[in-house]
Amino acid sequence: MAGIDDPTPRSPGGTVLLRVRAALPLLGPSERRVAQVILDRPEAVTEWSTAELATIAGTSAATVVRACQNLGFRGFQHLRLEVARAAPCERTPTLDAHPLARVFDDAADAISLSRASVDLAGIDAAVEVLALARRLVLVGTGFSAPPLQDAAMRFATLGRPVEAPSDVLGQQFAARSLTSVDACLTVSYSGANAHTLRACRAAKEGGARVIAVTSFPRSPLTQLADICLVTGPVTRTHDVDPFLSRLSHLLVLHTLHTALQARPGSTATGPMREVVAEALIDET
Incomplete structure (x- = not known):
């Protein structure tokens, strides 16, 4: 999709959701609803299927897949993996530790x-x-x-x-x-x-x-x-x-x-x- 040059996030630390947010104006109404749900509930997205996300976004499974592809991912499964990797850890890491x-x-x-x-x-x-x-x-x-x-x-x-x-x-x-x-x-x-x-x-x-x-x-x-x-x-x-x-x-x-x-x-x-x-x- 025009305006999204990098098909794969280079770093998991918040880049995925930033990309989704930046792409909102470029999406159609149905795809925008999918993206908004991802932004609003990133922790839950990792537990959902394509059909479940489609139901919550009020659209079809095909639209979910198309929205993910227009965001630069291969599909929902790929996006979900990257969202999971971007999620903060339960424990705050000690960066100066060995x-x-x-x-x-x-x-x-x-x-x-x-x-x-x-x-x-x-x-x-x-x-x-x-x-x-x-x-x-x-x-x-x-x-x-x-x-x-x-x-x-x-x-x-x-x-x-x-x-x-x-x-x-x-x-x-x-x-x-x-x-x-x-x-x-x-x-x-x-x-x-x-x-x-x-x-x-x-x-x-x-x-x-x-x-x-x-x-x-x-x-x-x-x-x-x-x-x-x-x-x-x-x-x-x-x-x-x-x-x-x-x-x-x-x-x-x-x-x-x-x-x-x-x-x-x-x-x-x-x-x-x-x-x-x-x-x-x-x-x-």
């Missing part, structure tokens, strides 16, 4: 928020599905991939039949082979990753149950998944890497592993520890 102190303090705050956000009943339901699954396929890309690879190794120590292809096409191939006795476990910060959604839809079409670990309660992924474990959009101090959310996702995955390990009849990890021991080299 980076170690800031990082650990931010992590502690993020973990506390996520601990209060994750539904315990959802954890129990996910563990039940994982315990009964004949096969388990893990899907996720980008910054969500490392927690999944870690989880795949942990599930393997329990003797679980788990696959975690790193290639996005490999994930879709594996997901398409799942059936009603299998499960698909996915991690996505935004809940709107196109590759992840394709793999999850393929798993659902085959009858598999889909378990999602994500940060936003309203997203295309939470609408698709059978079980949603939502940690909250806790990443607000980094422009690109959603590290704090990734940390929370990792802890949720570790919780699933721990709960599976505690179930009666779970495979003993003794033989797996021997694998680790054999990988060590004695000093000479």
Whole structure:
């Protein structure tokens, strides 16, 4: 749109809302209502779906998407991520503190928020599905991939039949082979990753149950998944890497592993520890 040159905010600290406010005169009446709602209720926007924002703005979902695109975003999901990153942290950071102190303090705050956000009943339901699954396929890309690879190794120590292809096409191939006795476990910060959604839809079409670990309660992924474990959009101090959310996702995955390990009849990890021991080299 004319007058908006930079399609992506360079810094999260308030730039997003400033851009929305500056663009108001350039928008049509319906799109202006969408932008005004975003300005009036930025904290709530991160919890809404496209349809919910459209209802509150008194317009259509298509108008919401068009308004976001005219503001320079790819769509509502992109705008929502940037608004979440622009939101002030619950704790006022001590800028002169050592980076170690800031990082650990931010992590502690993020973990506390996520601990209060994750539904315990959802954890129990996910563990039940994982315990009964004949096969388990893990899907996720980008910054969500490392927690999944870690989880795949942990599930393997329990003797679980788990696959975690790193290639996005490999994930879709594996997901398409799942059936009603299998499960698909996915991690996505935004809940709107196109590759992840394709793999999850393929798993659902085959009858598999889909378990999602994500940060936003309203997203295309939470609408698709059978079980949603939502940690909250806790990443607000980094422009690109959603590290704090990734940390929370990792802890949720570790919780699933721990709960599976505690179930009666779970495979003993003794033989797996021997694998680790054999990988060590004695000093000479």
